[in-house]
Amino acid sequence: MxxxxxxxxxxxxxxxxxxxxxxxxxxxxxxxxxxxxxxxxxxxxxxxxxxxxxxxxxxxxxxxxxxxxxxxxxxxxxxxxxxxxxxxxxxxxxxxxxxxxxxxNHFPLDETAEHTLLFGGGIGITPMLSMAKRLHALGSEFTLHYCTRTAAGTAFRADLETAPFSRHVRLHHDDGPQEQRLDLARDLPPPDGATHIYVCGPSGFMDWVISCAEACGYPPATIHREYFSAKIDSSGDSFEVEARESGVTVTVGPKDTIARALARVGVKIPVKCEEGVCGTCLTSVLQGIPDHRDKFLTDEERETNEDICTCCSRAIGARLVLDV
Ligand code: FES
Structure with a gap:
């Protein structure tokens, strides 16, 4: 796929x-x-x-x-x-x-949610802006939390302060007074099954918001995330990959990737980010168990083991068979 x-x-x-x-x-x-x-x-x-x-x-x-x-x-x-x-x-x-x-769109908005919480850190504000515009057009209940290091270094600030949905926006700056900074104990309401959370920004920011939401008891299906970049360790033990449709088998070495190993024998899987965040290299798994290293698949998708990001993920075991 x-x-x-x-x-x-x-x-x-x-x-x-x-x-x-x-x-x-x-x-x-x-x-x-x-x-x-x-x-x-x-x-x-x-x-x-x-x-x-x-x-x-x-x-x-x-x-x-x-x-x-x-x-x-x-x-x-x-x-x-x-x-x-x-x-x-x-x-x-x-x-x-x-x-x-x-x-x-790998980060779709559930427009049926009764309440939506948008958390954007730094450049992670960008998908939140289109979501806020859409939610405002729908007349939905939402809050947009936008976290930046400094008030002076906050892009889109004038737009947000004058937007027709500005009353839904909370700006949080690391250099601001304590009460203005994002406080998840205060800003993350208890889960009610009808509130969905969207998170985008630096990995540390995202991991913090997601782990707090999980600890609060938000169901996994209500926590949505999009990583822009990730530090991925794609190294590991060697394993074999059979490209079933192409009729070739290759060995993926300790520092190699599936996509690179297959490309060397003429099996080209499209690759873009090469760090497990965009999903371009996603390929169907026919046999074997992937060792998922990406940030693209959801936990539920990982558990099915139906697809693998071939730019970074590996195999648990000696062999994978892919539908390429
Ligand atoms: S190329 Fe982006 S996830 Fe593999």
């Missing part, structure tokens, strides 16, 4: 360098036609221009899902990242044409 690929060419209509090293881009279709519709929580894959080989990065759409005239994305310039976002900051101007795929 590989993610659907739908190519689009997007023209940069506007660039705004916002606070917190976040570049905001408004993107329109190059041919002036309406853009593909998306649901809140969706992202697009953007190819970084000017690279010798294809480098793709995923960016959540933060615009209103009802708007098919333009998409908005926010890109953090992060010196500790692998470089794609920095290159985009340096190379993108108004009028730049970007190759993209999507939209895809």
């Amino acid at each position: 590989n993610a659907d690929a739908r190519g689009i060419v997007l023209m940069v209509r506007d660039r705004q360098d916002d606070a917190g090293n976040i570049m905001r881009l408004r993107l329109a279709s190059a041919d002036g036609m309406p853009l593909p519709q998306f649901a809140a929580g969706a992202h697009i894959d953007v190819q970084v221009p000017g690279e010798e080989s294809a480098v793709w990065r995923q960016y959540s759409l933060c615009s209103d899902p009802a708007d098919t005239e333009q998409y908005e994305i926010g890109i953090l310039k992060d010196p500790s990242s692998r470089g794609g976002s920095i290159a985009l900051h340096e190379r993108v101007r108004v009028g730049t044409m970007l190759t993209a795929e999507g939209p895809r």
Whole structure:
């Protein structure tokens, strides 16, 4: 099972360098036609221009899902990242044409929830913005908690303070007074079965919110998460992988990955993030038990062992058979 690929060419209509090293881009279709519709929580894959080989990065759409005239994305310039976002900051101007795929949605909003809590940390605010716009349009009950290091470094701040849903927004800054910081003992109500939680941001922030929600007794199905990046250890013991449809078997060495080992014998599995967060490399498992190392699959999906992220996950045991 590989993610659907739908190519689009997007023209940069506007660039705004916002606070917190976040570049905001408004993107329109190059041919002036309406853009593909998306649901809140969706992202697009953007190819970084000017690279010798294809480098793709995923960016959540933060615009209103009802708007098919333009998409908005926010890109953090992060010196500790692998470089794609920095290159985009340096190379993108108004009028730049970007190759993209999507939209895809691995972080869908349950619009039937009676109450929704959105937790965005730093750049993790971006999917929350489209969710907040959608929830406001539906007239739903929700609260958006947005955590940043400093008030001065808070992107999208003016938009949130003037948004028609501003009464639903709580801003939390690490440099603010104690009572203004996110306090999950105060800000996370007891679970009632009808409240859903959405979390996106740095791994430490996400793990903290998720572990608190779990400790409070929120059912797993009501805790939704999307990782933008992850530090994945994809090393381990060697094992064999049979690509059943292709009729080949390869050995995946201790520092190798399934996707790389198969690519060497001509079995190409699409790969984008290479760190287990985007789901592009997801492949069906026919036999064997995966050792899931990704951050993409939910706990319930892991337990079925039906799919594996081949860019980082391995095998429990000596052999896997995949449907490729
Ligand atoms: S390429 Fe993104 S999860 Fe494997």
